[in-house]
Amino acid sequence: MAAQREREQFLWFLRQRRLHVTGERLALFDEIYSQHRHIDAEELLAALRLAGRKISRATVYRTLDLLVECGLVRRQSLGRKLLYEHLHDGQQHDHLVCGGCGRVVEFVSPGITALQREICRAHGFSPDHHQLQILGLCLTCAEDRAARVAARHSTVEAAACSSP
Amino acid sequence: MAAQREREQFLWFLRQRRLHVTGERLALFDEIYSQHRHIDAEELLAALRLAGRKISRATVYRTLDLLVECGLVRRQSLGRKLLYEHLHDGQQHDHLVCGGCGRVVEFVSPGITALQREICRAHGFSPDHHQLQILGLCLTCAEDRAARVAARHSTVEAAACSSP
DNA sequence: CACTTTTTGAGACGTCGTCTCAACACATTT
DNA sequence: AAATGTGTTGAGACGACGTCTCAAAAAGTG
Numbered sequence: 001m002a003a004q005r006e007r008e009q010f011l012w013f014l015r016q017r018r019l020h021v022t023g024e025r026l027a028l029f030d031e032i033y034s035q036h037r038h039i040d041a042e043e044l045l046a047a048l049r050l051a052g053r054k055i056s057r058a059t060v061y062r063t064l065d066l067l068v069e070c071g072l073v074r075r076q077s078l079g080r081k082l083l084y085e086h087l088h089d090g091q092q093h094d095h096l097v098c099g100g101c102g103r104v105v106e107f108v109s110p111g112i113t114a115l116q117r118e119i120c121r122a123h124g125f126s127p128d129h130h131q132l133q134i135l136g137l138c139l140t141c142a143e144d145r146a147a148r149v150a151a152r153h154s155t156v157e158a159a160a161c162s163s164p
Numbered sequence: 165m166a167a168q169r170e171r172e173q174f175l176w177f178l179r180q181r182r183l184h185v186t187g188e189r190l191a192l193f194d195e196i197y198s199q200h201r202h203i204d205a206e207e208l209l210a211a212l213r214l215a216g217r218k219i220s221r222a223t224v225y226r227t228l229d230l231l232v233e234c235g236l237v238r239r240q241s242l243g244r245k246l247l248y249e250h251l252h253d254g255q256q257h258d259h260l261v262c263g264g265c266g267r268v269v270e271f272v273s274p275g276i277t278a279l280q281r282e283i284c285r286a287h288g289f290s291p292d293h294h295q296l297q298i299l300g301l302c303l304t305c306a307e308d309r310a311a312r313v314a315a316r317h318s319t320v321e322a323a324a325c326s327s328p
Numbered sequence: 329c330a331c332t333t334t335t336t337g338a339g340a341c342g343t344c345g346t347c348t349c350a351a352c353a354c355a356t357t358t
Numbered sequence: 359a360a361a362t363g364t365g366t367t368g369a370g371a372c373g374a375c376g377t378c379t380c381a382a383a384a385a386g387t388g
Contacts, residue, residue: 018386019335020333020384020385022335022336024336025335040375041376042374056336056337056338056339057338057339057375057377058336058339059336061376062335077241080241080246081374081375096283096287096289107283109279109282111275115276118273119271119298120260123269124303125262125302125303126300126301127299127300128263129298129299130296130297130299131295131296132294132296134280134284134293135292135293136292136293137292138288138289184354184355184364185354186353186365186366205344205345219367220368221344221346221369223366223367225345244376329388330387331386331387332386333385333386333387334383334384334386335382335384336380336383337380337383338379339378339379340378341376342375342377343374344374344375345373347370347373348370349369350367350368352365352366353365353366353367354363354365355364356361356363356364358359
């Protein structure tokens, strides 16, 4: 079993708050820690049911809230959906999102932490964490787009003449 | 009329794409440029109807997509809702979000642009824009929370003894 | 085991956003 | 200005996602 340390942390969080350690909560924990990608609540529900576990939609959402609250899972909206991802050791990373194919690449940048501290100091905030998404095009999509623009160029030129 | 420059840009965008300049589109443009805050689609719809304009939900969403596409409006999910805000001159700013009272503070940090360029170079991406949210507590909420934690401290101590 | 408190599941409900299609408005040409 | 062709709109059905309720079930406790 991977993520033993995080599992302990979850149990400790539950006990500290006098919450019950239930089969459903553990199953959801295991599921999200076995998925190495961004995943949404419906997918988690489907995966658990596929694995033969009887669990309700409401419980999935409730348990995800707990995991987010205790810092083991991050909820993030990339695009128009809420996605969840598990964390290890509070390791903070951010995302590059390709606007062409939708691919998401994770990256770690120590510089952001310093920037965050600096900005919060200037505004009297106590930082907890941040979320940075850089939207752009991956190499493949940038090339595709360049090619398509070149192809359409002759057609568009006539339209461009009506510019003010 | 404010935002004349941006209005021209919107008209130019529409004409270039052989799209019609309709009363609904202009009304929505004017509405979002008269609101100096983050606003969601339903609020825009309500504001337009309150102003006596007959406009449908579908048109609001369709027009917002156009405005986002032409770079005049930014769509961002702060919390669990999609919010829109108008931009001026492509001026890029980011957000501090207070987890206590939900207040949103805008800030500009030139350092992020450099960081964005650096990160994209390292991953072969062509950056378009970024979104950075720093979650934390504003001064007031940080003090409130500190006071409340202190008050609860004696109660919590007993629970803390069952730690592993 | 008995007792208290928390949790669960099923499904109704609410919100946000999308889709469809007939009627209509805009832009362009004559 | 009228005709023509194409893009746009509104009403409401629809769909995705998430929340809520409450009686039944399970976890924790002594």
